[in-house]
Amino acid sequence: MNDMRDQFIKAMSSAGTTVYVVTTDGTAGQHGVTVSAMSSVSADMDDPTLLVCIHHLSPAADAIMENKAFAVNMLRSDQSQISNTFAGRIAEGDSKFDHVDWHKLETGVPILTDALVSFDCTLYQKERVGTHYIFIGGVVGIHHPEEGDALVYSKRSYGRFQQIA
């Protein structure tokens, strides 16, 4: 029992966070994982930068370090099923990518075709902090097919952004 840990998780759950699927492919193979710990970093570089935090035991973390590329796919408000698919473990011989349409941009990692926005990134820097890696990506391609609402997670529920009138 760690009181500070439990307090921290409970307090953080009050935030509304957009839901992303982070994907990678290359010599370490194809992996994907659902992530809400994502942030824009800097827009004013030659390549804009963003970051995602991924648990060090996730197979996707090792794969990103070897593949040196990843994509950050922002889910739409009606794609909670895709969030669940990439958050879960799957049966042997199955692939999470069988359940989605995807294509490639610059780096060759999977871009989810129906995502609201996808950022195609090369691995720019990584930092290990506690249980997680912070992966900083340089954005080399953006797939932004059309307008729509992002999938947001808060207080252990899925939802969307509602503007205050």
Added chain:
Amino acid sequence: MNDMRDQFIKAMSSAGTTVYVVTTDGTAGQHGVTVSAMSSVSADMDDPTLLVCIHHLSPAADAIMENKAFAVNMLRSDQSQISNTFAGRIAEGDSKFDHVDWHKLETGVPILTDALVSFDCTLYQKERVGTHYIFIGGVVGIHHPEEGDALVYSKRSYGRFQQIA
């Protein structure tokens, strides 16, 4: 004109991000700035960790590096005025902190009394990426007074999380 930069900013604006005021105090003085680039990092350390990204030209960035402590205050959905106050420049002789109630926890930096949640942090690590610093904080205290809804920003508007039925 930088097409990738403009595309990046537009694509990122589709996300829903919770609004925070990051505060600091110490030998470098009292500063506060509105930030939406925040993420949980690791819950399973002795001290849980989080990160915020702040522009290198913000007076708060220099102050956090010298003070070695900061707080991350999650705003409530009815506190867009506080977000605007800490996002803006202020008149000489005025202080952003005159407009809010605040107190201190462990580190001595300002905790906004009416925030939904406040994380009191010591500076654990910093990284400069492009125009921004990533400040990683070790959470040494949490102020979580009561339930409520967080202030969320998306598509250049304030709002809140709406659960999907």
